[in-house]
Every structure is written in structure tokens, then in C-alpha cells.
Amino acid sequence: MTQQSKIAFIKTQAEVAMTIPVTAINEHGEVLEKFVACERPLTIYLNWRPIVTLMTLGARPEALVLGYLKNQGFVSDLSQLKSVIVDWDTNSAAVITDEQTADIEQKLNEKTVTTGCGQGTVFGGFMEGVDDIVLPQPHLKQSTLYGLLNNINAYNETYKNAGAVHGCGLCEDDVIKAFVEDIGRHNAVDTLAGDMWLSEDIGANKIFYTTGRLTSEMVIKVAKMGIPVLLSRSGVTQMGLELAQKLGITMIARAKGRHFLVYNGADNIEFDAQQGAKS
Structure with a gap:
């Protein structure tokens, strides 16, 4: 799959604001103009099956969705991806792939609550292939x-x-x-x-x-x-x-x-x- 065709299956470049302006009062009773980070839910669907809802800032959501699915072991073949669509109106990200996903239910049933910020979850495919990883020795x-x-x-x-x-x-x-x-x-x-x-x-x-x-x-x-x-x-x-x-x-x-x-x-x-x- 060429670089151009890889980008083509990403149907959105869904940009959102990272911060919003607010007012706060300091210890002296002074009103200050400040910014707070935006936090928004993003529900990931894989072949129309809901996988997880992430609480995210929203920076580069298409890459976030693909990285999450790959790291959790739900997808592994870039050439089989058909589309990635992020819609902030519905706070959803839909990923369609031709890759075999028949074991989704089994992976979803094997989950562990993690120490992630807030509360995270890893699924049954998370540890797949870890024992086969061989890393170079850096200098x-x-x-x-x-x-x-x-x-x-x-x-x-x-x-x-x-x-x-x-x-x-x-x-x-x-x-x-x-x-x-x-x-x-x-x-x-x-x-x-x-x-x-x-x-x-x-x-x-x-x-x-x-x-x-x-x-x-x-x-x-x-x-x-x-x-x-x-x-x-x-x-x-x-x-x-x-x-x-x-x-x-x-x-x-x-x-x-x-x-x-x-x-x-x-x-x-x-x-x-x-x-x-x-x-």
C-alpha cells in the first residue's frame, strides 16, 4: 500500500480545540483569564462493534484510534484497513477493516483494569507477540x-x-x-x-x-x-x-x-x- 493510498482510507482530519478560555480567581481575590484543557469522550467502533470509550484531548484522533487498536491487538494489517472516520458531533471513531475480527468478543472478555490516567483497560490481545520482541542495544x-x-x-x-x-x-x-x-x-x-x-x-x-x-x-x-x-x-x-x-x-x-x-x-x-x- 502506497503512502497516498494509506492516507486515503483516513476520511477525516478531525481537528478540535485543545484548550478553552475560562476565568479563575486567585488567592488575592483577583479575576484572571486562564485556559483549561479540553476533555472529550471518543468511542471507538471496529467494524461497527463498540470497543472502548477513551477520554481524550482530541489531538490527531485518527492516529490515536489506529494506535490504540494496534497496541491492543485488535488490528495488525495496515493493508486491510478500509476507512477511519472520526465524528466529533457524535464523539465517535469508526474503523472498517477486511482483517479477520472474529475473536473480538473473546478479547473484550479478557480485560484488565490498569494504572492509566483516570482508569484504563487492556484487552486480551495486548500481550500478543511480546515474547517475540527483540530490541537492538542502543548507544x-x-x-x-x-x-x-x-x-x-x-x-x-x-x-x-x-x-x-x-x-x-x-x-x-x-x-x-x-x-x-x-x-x-x-x-x-x-x-x-x-x-x-x-x-x-x-x-x-x-x-x-x-x-x-x-x-x-x-x-x-x-x-x-x-x-x-x-x-x-x-x-x-x-x-x-x-x-x-x-x-x-x-x-x-x-x-x-x-x-x-x-x-x-x-x-x-x-x-x-x-x-x-x-x-
Whole structure:
């Protein structure tokens, strides 16, 4: 399937406002003009079967829907997709595929409530293929990591205006190739997964950045994207760390400014800026 034909099955480019203006009163009793992040439901239908309702900011919803369905194991063959239509009037996203979906009911019946922002759910197909993932061993310089953390400050626009959102980025060395914000970190990672799937991009040369904590489901999603380095300004969970060790993901957390903690894969990092780290 050519790039042009891949884009053709996406029937919408459904843009919506990320924030809206409101008034708030501060501790001095002053009325201030502020912004709040928009939160809206989006129900995903696969071949007319309702799958899940996501609470989302609405950034790049077509990529979010495809990334979610792929990460959950509901779809896997890009060439079989017929259409993706997002309608914000009905808060719905309809995906039609010729791929075999006879096992939808079984997957929907096998669900786990997760630690996602708010409350998330993963389904029966989420773990499919994880044991077969083989990730490359990266080489990452400490100085490159500092450059990336500095460059990421130019993003997070919705967070700067309104707060209440997470951001995720696809990075190559210290360059941010793509960045998206959403109400929950899993929506953001699914959106980037959808983008990568549509463009048939590879993850071997990338670093995945997130503002959210590194839980088991975050590690699995990044591994499915083929990305060997996971970087967060937040912390890690025990299961997230165990999976990173099992899958060979270099896990770096509490990363902000010139501080970071390597929880797995320290041998893959060249500490070439240690004097700067002490300043």
C-alpha cells in the first residue's frame, strides 16, 4: 500500500480545540483569564462493534484510534484497513477493516483494569507477540540526553497553557521528531504508535520520551513500537522495571534538567558529561 493510498482510507482530519478560555480567581481575590484543557469522550467502533470509550484531548484522533487498536491487538494489517472516520458531533471513531475480527468478543472478555490516567483497560490481545520482541542495544551519550531534555522544553504547549495533560515524544538523538499531548499518557503513546504505523517508521533508532510514569503497559507499548530507550520525567513501577529488564529496554526516569536515574541499561550510556552533571 502506497503512502497516498494509506492516507486515503483516513476520511477525516478531525481537528478540535485543545484548550478553552475560562476565568479563575486567585488567592488575592483577583479575576484572571486562564485556559483549561479540553476533555472529550471518543468511542471507538471496529467494524461497527463498540470497543472502548477513551477520554481524550482530541489531538490527531485518527492516529490515536489506529494506535490504540494496534497496541491492543485488535488490528495488525495496515493493508486491510478500509476507512477511519472520526465524528466529533457524535464523539465517535469508526474503523472498517477486511482483517479477520472474529475473536473480538473473546478479547473484550479478557480485560484488565490498569494504572492509566483516570482508569484504563487492556484487552486480551495486548500481550500478543511480546515474547517475540527483540530490541537492538542502543548507544546513548549523556551529553545527548542533556540536549534532548533541554530541547523538549520547547514543547508541552497545552501543558504550559492549561496543565492537566501528559506529553510524549519520538526522538532521534536530541531531536524531537514528533510530539503529542493528551489527557492520559497512554492516549499520547497510542497516537505516536499510530503515526509510526501509518508511516511504516522504525523504532530502532529512537528514544521515547514521556512525562508520565513508566508502568508495565507503557513499557509493553514502547516495546511493540520497537523502541529500545524509554525516558521519563516521572518514576517507575516494579512491574514496569521487571518488563524493561526482560525486554532489554534502557529505562531512564526522573529526568529533568541535568538529573536522571538509569534503572536499566546503564551499560548502554556513555557518561561523557559527568562534570556538568555535578554543577
